[in-house]
Amino acid sequence: MDQLLSKIAINDGHGENSAFFDGWKAYDSDPYHPTQNPDGVIQMGLAENQLSFDFVEEWVRNNPKASICTEQGANDFRDIAIFQDYHGFPEFRNAVARFMEKVRGNRVRFDPDRIVMSGGATGAQETLAFCLADPGEALLVPTPYYPANDRDLTWRTGIKLLPVICESSNNFKITSSALESAYNKAQESNIKVKGLLLNNPSNPLGTVLDKQTLTESLNFTNNKNIHLICDEIYSATVFSKPDFISIAEIIEENPNCNRELIHIVYSLSKDLGFPGFRVGIIYSYNDSVTNCARKMSSFGLVSTQTQHLIASMLSDEVFLDRFIVESSKRLGNRHSVLVKELARVGIESLKSNAGLYCWMDLRRLLKEFTFEAEMELWRVIVNEVKLNVSPGSSFHCSEPGWFRVCFANMDDETLMVALKRIHKFVIQSKGINVVNEVPNSRKQYRRNNKLEINLSFRRLDGIMMEPHKMSPHSPMSSPLVRART
Structure with a gap:
């Protein structure tokens, strides 16, 4: 049959x-x-x-106009409820870009026009995979890594994830030799490697990548002419030294690197605790990837009501400063x-x-x-x-x-x-x-x-x-x- x-x-x-x-x-x-x-x-x-x-709930109670489902915000209902294109509200993209900067200590700047929204980091990861690799091609991923990466990145795209073996003897630190070994094994198996995926801070390790590791990873991917994807969804969950360092900071210090190979995945699920809002972000330094990802975002847009609320909340500097410190x-x-x-x-x-x-x-x-x-x-x-x-x-x-x-x-x-x-x-x-x-x-x-x-x-x-x-x-x-x- x-x-x-x-x-x-x-x-x-x-x-x-x-x-x-x-x-x-x-x-x-x-x-x-x-x-x-x-x-x-x-x-x-x-x-x-x-x-x-409790901080978020207090803010919501004190800002009822941020929701179109309240008496105070109902006047905006018509404008928010009607069709919006897949670029997203400008105020939403501006607020997310500024929040990403704040979380990174205002040491880098993000262009709101490069903010591409997606239905959570799950959708962002898959969209990037569709943009960067064809079925049968592969991304390198240091171990241990988040189990659902196997679902998010491979199930519908047909690409492969190849492990970069890290061990407890050096606290699971990513080394240049481990990267080279994984890449060479792929070459021996006739698997084309299209990129390296880093999770910083790490899930499940709870550690941040230091400047040396990030720089070595950047050099590795640039030398191989492959992509570097940095999943930074836990960037505001750092609670002690050393501080979080974004790949955005590293490329500023390495002006000769190929920025078109650099992509950041972000969301509000972990830093703010909003997984139910399904706010995922792709930030790519590659114009073609940005344009293609934005078109693909039609399959997983963030609701306009959510954009409206998030734009208002993330524009409240006093609230954000207090939340980040207390969290x-x-x-x-x-x-x-x-x-x-x-x-x-x-x-x-x-x-x-x-x-x-x-x-x-x-x-x-x-x-x-x-x-x-x-x-x-x-x-x-x-x-x-x-x-x-x-x-x-x-x-x-x-x-x-x-x-x-x-x-x-x-x-x-x-x-x-x-x-x-x-x-x-x-x-x-x-x-x-x-x-x-x-x-x-x-x-x-x-x-x-x-x-x-x-x-x-x-x-x-x-x-x-x-x-x-x-x-x-x-x-x-x-x-x-x-x-x-």
Whole structure:
């Protein structure tokens, strides 16, 4: 019988059948609620920024005219509701450009005419992929990287993602040798490399790329005459030194580089906590890419009501200054609580200073250094400890035993419950068959000894909580429709 559906319709390109999404399904089927379901799964697989919603809610209440759905803003309803072209409102593009500058310390300038809107960073990534590569061609991506990149960039475009292997021995730093090795392997396999995708700050590492790494990456792509895409959607989530450095700053210091090969992806989903608004941005220094991406944006425009509201909000300098400072402070405080409480039961994490998550090191809890053992541990954590954390293998990590744990999508009471569960799990794990030391190379992954875990910790009830950091718990939607998590 003839195939009735397209190859896209019947393939597994969405990547839904992975541990990353399976954890979401476990949460969906048994979501934690402090009173209605206190033994349910706590969602720690969602990179969502809810810690400063009170600032946004206050602004919305104080600026009712920013919405056409209020009595004060209804007079603008007709002008906003009618058809608008895909360039977007000038005031929206101007406000986004200025906000991008502010987040980068006003050290660079962005041309509003180069702002191309898209339905979230998911749409922005795919649009760029359509513009830069043909089916069968590839982008290099340093590991570990965001799991849904495989969906966003490859499912409908037909391009490939090739890993640039980074390791824990140097804190997963991107090196020139790793870039060259990945590029050469592609050449040996007759795969044409069209670009390098960087995520800065990193998801899942929570680290920022330093000037040297960015400069080396720029030189690498320029020398190979391939594109450099910088995903900077977490740029305002930095909560301690070192500061975030945008690729826009690096090219200013390298005037001889080919700017037509440089592209930035941005959104308001993480920095402001607005994933539901679906505001994605492409900023390309290439005129042809800008023009083509703008035409493609017809398939995923930002609603005019959203543009109207965002333009008003991002034009409020007083609000933005206050929000950026306080959001950074709250993220830093929450990160500090999580990392310290993990350390009290011998769980380390990669030193980080950005993002909405930490990269948790559970290698010492593996029965052996294999990805099968990582998945066994992950199943215990999801099904028995009832925490949805994401295993490193779903991020294409080259070493088993690393997990991403998100901390900014819940209130303080829920975090306390999660930490109590982690403490209890580690205590119960004392004496189980686990390894004595982590390996310094992937060749050692089969070692299998005993570990005596440091069990010193204090009662979590003593954690000082700040009321203003609370955010009401609300059930999360299906992983099939939520993007950029």
